[in-house]
Every structure is written in structure tokens, then in C-alpha cells.
Amino acid sequence: MSAGPGEPRRLHPLTPPARGWVVIAACLGVVVHNVNTGWATPSRLGIGLVVVVPIAFAYGYVSWWFTTFRIEGDDLRIDSGVMFRRTRHVRLSRLQAVDIVRPLAARLFGLAELQLQVAGGDKAEASLSFLGEADAQKLRAELLARAAGVRPDVGEAPEQALVSVPLSAVIGSVLLSVATWAAIAPSVAVVVVALVFHEIAFLLGFLPLFLAAWQFTVGRVIRNFDFTVARSPDGLRLQHGLLEQRHQTVPPGRVQAVRIVQPWPWRLRGWVRVEINVAGYGGKDVDNKETILLPVAPRAIAHGLLGQILPGVDVDAIELIPAPRRARWHDPVGWTALAYGADAEVFVARSGRFHRILDVIPHAKVQSVRRTQGPWERRLGLASVHLDSTPGPVHVKAARRDAAEAEAMVAEQAERSRIGRREAGAERWIHNGSDSSSGPASSPDGGAR
Structure with missing residues (x-):
């Protein structure tokens, strides 16, 4: 990738064979599906190997030749298509994350995929597959620098290890x-x-x-093999994966909400899982690899990592207000776990008698506040308050509150959100990392790494 600014660049020449495993897998799938029907004869298998596979690879090389990308001002332009040409412009100023993914087949060729997440999307806006691993790192650093409005040749930001999951x-x-x-x-x-x-x-x-x-x-x-979390000036860097290695950067200022989950069997070890909502990722699946900030760790380490995202916030110090006793008629088992609280920075909601969940959302990230009341809740004089965020696994809800209390909570949280957004200021990709407190890199067994 020696092309200058504005000049078209191509993907790595080994991209077609790296993608070719899909064709081979499809052929094998057809054989397995028809193994008992007598259709998969040796002659037909030979035709598939001699004709279909070379044609697919030839088309792959033609498609590779017609795929180019270039940086034009504040846009990343991607041109693709053989029969029908397609041009996509990705606004660098709207970038939420740039991830490097190394599928197993690509790693065999020394290649990597670059995935670009932008604000307002629920999946990758665009991807470049595949680039050489060194080129992918270099292009990622250039895109992040341009998104931050600094020199594009600033290079990869340094990082400091925080957590390593055994x-x-x-x-x-x-x-x-x-x-x-x-x-x-x-x-x-x-x-x-x-x-x-x-x-x-x-x-x-x-x-x-x-x-x-x-x-x-x-x-x-x-998926969670060799899971590590590091801090850098451009955000928290997550690396994990055995077959598919993923290098993901999460800008703390753009995390919309956080969830700390503790299934009841994990209480024996004091473990929790940390999930996040990040604009551009979406992903409502609990095992979505893009929304897991920490797959498993002691509660103290998880709360320490939460401090990297929400500096100065101590969720344990926030007083939680339990649900009224009549909520037991609606949730006979889980009503004792229902509670909420708030301070000047965040709103916290707790739920789950056995599967404990603690949701945290900064006031400045709340997109809307709404009050809901089902028929049984109305009969009991209860209501629930929802604080909506971007799509993701975290859904903040203060459930089974007194109806009058819920009405006042909606007005109070709406005002807090307006004040929070006004005081939050502009978000930037790269900031001075010296204001973050340094600490030892830890592992979930409680020791320093």
C-alpha cells in the first residue's frame, strides 16, 4: 500500500484464495447433503473440482481487480463490483470504531480484515478484506488519526495492559x-x-x-481465548480469539451504557461479565463478540475497568431505592432485587434474583425516557421507567416502581439528560491519556500480570 493520499489502492493479491474456502465449503456441503441419494458420484465430484472451483477463483480475481479504495478528504471511498459498479463513501468524522479481524483462513496467508463502524449503524458500515497484517495496522492508525483530526502519519498509539483473562x-x-x-x-x-x-x-x-x-x-x-484489555490514548483495546482473532478499540467516551451480569453459579467464584452498548455495533445477542467488554472477571476488577469508561463514577457508592412491597404480587421471586439509583453522572438499575444484572447509563447518553404500565401494573398502582440507549445488550429499566414515583422519575431523568448532554462537550477519538490513573495490569484471578 504505497499509494499516496487520494490515489486508489487495492486489497492484498492473496485475497481471492483467502476467500476461496467458502466455495470449497459449499461444495463439501452439497456432497454431505446428497451422500445418501447417490447424486454425489465420483464423476460429478470431479466436475466440481475441475470446473466449478477454478471458475469461482477466476471470478474472485476479477472481483479483486475491480475493488479499490482511497481516502478523499474526510471520506474513505470504496469502489467494487464487476457487472454492476458500486461506490461507497464512509465519513471518517462519523467513525465509532475500526476493528482488525483475522479469520483462520486469512491468517494462513498473513492477511487481516478491517471493519469500520460508524455512528447510527447496527453493523459494520464497510469492511476491507483482505489486507496484509502490517498494512491493516497502518491503515487503521491512519483512519483513526484522520477521524481525530490529527496528522495521518501519527502512527499507532501506545497501549498499557489492564486485564488479561486466564x-x-x-x-x-x-x-x-x-x-x-x-x-x-x-x-x-x-x-x-x-x-x-x-x-x-x-x-x-x-x-x-x-x-x-x-x-x-x-x-x-x-471466542474468548487469550482475552486482553489494554488502555491507549484512543480508547480501550480488546484482543481475543483462537481461530478468529479480533483487535477491537472501544473509545470510552462513546460507550453508551454498561451492564454487569452475574449468573447465580458464578457467585461461587465472585465472577461477573461486563457488556456494553457502543454506537455502531448493535448486537443484542448476549454472546456478541463486539459488545463483550470483559467475558469473566472478579467484581473488583470489573468495577476497576468500569472506572476507565466512566472516570470518577463509583456505582457501589450510589444508594439504590428498592421496589415497593406490592411489587411482589407482580414478581413473586425477583421483586426483592429490583432497585434503582442515580447520582450527578449516571443512572443505575438492578434486577434479577438469581441472574443478577446491574445496568449503568450516563445521563448524557440517554436518548429517551419513557414510562410503561401494563394491565397488572395498573391494577397494583405500579409502572416501569425505561432509559433508552443505542442498540445493544444493555436495556436500562427501573421496573415495578410506584406509579407516581415513576411519573416524577421520567421528568427528573429527562432534565438530567438535558443537563448531561449540555455539559458533556464534544467527543474526540484521541485524548491525552495522562489524565487516566495508571495501575498494574491484572488478571481475573486477582493478581497482577
Whole structure:
């Protein structure tokens, strides 16, 4: 990538073979699907290998040749398409995040994918796949610098390690998960039935069930493998993944809401999980790899990391107001866990008797405040208050409040949000990192790394 500013650049020449595994996987899928029908004869397999695969790779090289990108002022322009040309302009001033992803197939060729997230989106606005790993790092640093309004040749910002999640903690968190055993039990039952009745082909019909069990067990370990969090002037940097390695930067000033989750089996170890809403990511799935700030860690370390995102905020010091006693008629089990609180900076809501959830949202990030009241709530004189954020796993809700209290809360939080937005000022990608307190890099077992 030696082209100058404004000049078109191309993806790495090894992009077509790096993408070619999809064609091979599709051919194998057709063979497996028709293995019992007699359709997958050796001659047809030969035709697929000799004709289909080379044609697919040839089209891949033509598509690569017609795909270029360039930086034009405040835009990243991407031109693509063979039969139908497509031009996409990505405004660098609206960038929320620039992630580097290394799928397994790309890593074999020394390549990486660059994913660009912008404000107002719920998925990647654009991606460049694939670039050389060094070129991807260089282009990422250039885009972040241009988004911050500084010199594009400023280079990669330095980083300081904060948290490293041991593999033992990742495996332990998966084993101490109700969802894990709920996914494994049906799969084991199906395998036992197939072995007892000697119907091995019977297993093919339950392939989606096995894939779900994989995602909830081994897949979670693979996604969170070697999970590290580091601090840099442009935000918190997350790196994780065994087969697909992801290098993600989360600008603290653009985190919209935070959720601290503690499933009841994790209480034995004092572990919690930290999830976030970041504009541009979306992702409502609890295991979405783009919205997990920390997959598992002791509560003290999680709260310390929360201090990096919300400096000066101590959620433990915020007094929580419990729900009224008549809320037990609506939530007989979980009503004692319902509570909310607020200080000058954030609003906090707690819920979950067994699956504990603590939601935190800065007043300046609240997009709307609304009051809801179902028929049973109306009968009990209760109502719930919702503080809406950008799409993501965090949904802040003060549930089962007294109806008059909820009405006053809506007006109070609306005013706090207006004041918070007025005092927040402009957000910037890169800031002076010297104002952040330095501390030892920690691991979830409580020790310094």
C-alpha cells in the first residue's frame, strides 16, 4: 500500500484464495447433503473440482481487480463490483470504531480484515478484506488519526495492559453456566438414542442442535481465548480469539451504557461479565463478540475497568431505592432485587434474583425516557421507567416502581439528560491519556500480570 493520499489502492493479491474456502465449503456441503441419494458420484465430484472451483477463483480475481479504495478528504471511498459498479463513501468524522479481524483462513496467508463502524449503524458500515497484517495496522492508525483530526502519519498509539483473562477462568465460566448444560443435555440424549438404535444417520437431522451446543460450549472458549484489555490514548483495546482473532478499540467516551451480569453459579467464584452498548455495533445477542467488554472477571476488577469508561463514577457508592412491597404480587421471586439509583453522572438499575444484572447509563447518553404500565401494573398502582440507549445488550429499566414515583422519575431523568448532554462537550477519538490513573495490569484471578 504505497499509494499516496487520494490515489486508489487495492486489497492484498492473496485475497481471492483467502476467500476461496467458502466455495470449497459449499461444495463439501452439497456432497454431505446428497451422500445418501447417490447424486454425489465420483464423476460429478470431479466436475466440481475441475470446473466449478477454478471458475469461482477466476471470478474472485476479477472481483479483486475491480475493488479499490482511497481516502478523499474526510471520506474513505470504496469502489467494487464487476457487472454492476458500486461506490461507497464512509465519513471518517462519523467513525465509532475500526476493528482488525483475522479469520483462520486469512491468517494462513498473513492477511487481516478491517471493519469500520460508524455512528447510527447496527453493523459494520464497510469492511476491507483482505489486507496484509502490517498494512491493516497502518491503515487503521491512519483512519483513526484522520477521524481525530490529527496528522495521518501519527502512527499507532501506545497501549498499557489492564486485564488479561486466564484460559482457566474462561473454561470455568462456561462450565458454571446453566446455558451450557441446557445446550449439552439434548445433544447427549440424541447421541444416546442413535447409538442404542444403531441409527447413526439419525444424527444428521439434528445437526443444528449440535451446532448450538458447540456455540454455547467450545465456541465461547474459542471466542474468548487469550482475552486482553489494554488502555491507549484512543480508547480501550480488546484482543481475543483462537481461530478468529479480533483487535477491537472501544473509545470510552462513546460507550453508551454498561451492564454487569452475574449468573447465580458464578457467585461461587465472585465472577461477573461486563457488556456494553457502543454506537455502531448493535448486537443484542448476549454472546456478541463486539459488545463483550470483559467475558469473566472478579467484581473488583470489573468495577476497576468500569472506572476507565466512566472516570470518577463509583456505582457501589450510589444508594439504590428498592421496589415497593406490592411489587411482589407482580414478581413473586425477583421483586426483592429490583432497585434503582442515580447520582450527578449516571443512572443505575438492578434486577434479577438469581441472574443478577446491574445496568449503568450516563445521563448524557440517554436518548429517551419513557414510562410503561401494563394491565397488572395498573391494577397494583405500579409502572416501569425505561432509559433508552443505542442498540445493544444493555436495556436500562427501573421496573415495578410506584406509579407516581415513576411519573416524577421520567421528568427528573429527562432534565438530567438535558443537563448531561449540555455539559458533556464534544467527543474526540484521541485524548491525552495522562489524565487516566495508571495501575498494574491484572488478571481475573486477582493478581497482577
